[in-house]
Amino acid sequence: MFKTYKNQLGSIHIFNTGFFGCLAFLLNPGLLWAFIYGFIGLMILRSFKGVEKLQYLTGFLTPIFLSFSVLYYLQKDIGVLVSDFLDRFGFIDLTTDVSIEQYIFLAVLLLLFLTVFFSYNKYTIRKSIQAQKKIDLFYWLSFIALLTTAFTDGFSYSGLLLLCVVVSTLFAMNITWIKNKIYTEMIHLLLLAVIIYTFYV
Structure with a gap:
């Protein structure tokens, strides 16, 4: 993300910001906020134009599209996997299993x-x-x-x-x-x- 500062050719870095933010989200659903962080960060570092917002959104959606494509190709039950994925959302609980x-x-x-x-x-x-x-x-x-x-x-x-x-x-x-x-x-x-x-x- 830092490489986009005053970089007129920062399209690849904008795409990568969304791409790796989505990878973090897929590994840990709690990191869905990475999407907002990337968006805010790019607005701070540069004049975040409409085309660049589309590049960022494309980068973020690409891992999701690839993941569903692989699951479909392997004939996995996508509904069950999505349900398990969403079950990992919740709220912090400091009353159980905290030493x-x-x-x-x-x-x-x-x-x-x-x-x-x-x-x-x-x-x-x-x-x-x-x-x-x-x-x-x-x-x-x-x-x-x-x-x-x-x-x-x-x-x-x-x-x-x-x-x-x-x-x-x-x-x-x-x-x-x-x-x-x-x-x-x-x-x-x-x-x-x-x-x-x-x-x-």
């Missing part, structure tokens, strides 16, 4: 996200227009990640992994602002300890 380690992970991630969220002005001040647009895309991605997490049946890490991408990228800028290097190393060690505890304990 204390997962709650710790969510608490740390929430703390880091709030830090990143309230640091927006510091990220964008004295930055080029292109840099500001890309930072805006990260914030939109965090919004899409929260929607994906909220509308996935049960509890899924797929949306949270997207949020981790945003938090890890932007929070690194917060760390670079710390002049005392000892504090930065302590933060790195603390985050590493939390990660190890979450995944191995």
Whole structure:
């Protein structure tokens, strides 16, 4: 998507944005919001014209068309597969099968996200227009990640992994602002300890 910025020959990248967004959706129905993210992202990066919107929509629909074509060729019961696919939509449920380690992970991630969220002005001040647009895309991605997490049946890490991408990228800028290097190393060690505890304990 970033390659479409001020690119007069960005048709292939617009198509690919829709294409890979749909692939993510087919692998995880909760990522249906990727369609909206791609649409908003392209509107932020360029003057998203009518023809380009059609290119994006074509890219998004292509994997769906290919998937149904393969299923039809293999004589699979498409109705049953679609029903199973739609059953994966739902709402997040933190009351079942959520361990204390997962709650710790969510608490740390929430703390880091709030830090990143309230640091927006510091990220964008004295930055080029292109840099500001890309930072805006990260914030939109965090919004899409929260929607994906909220509308996935049960509890899924797929949306949270997207949020981790945003938090890890932007929070690194917060760390670079710390002049005392000892504090930065302590933060790195603390985050590493939390990660190890979450995944191995």
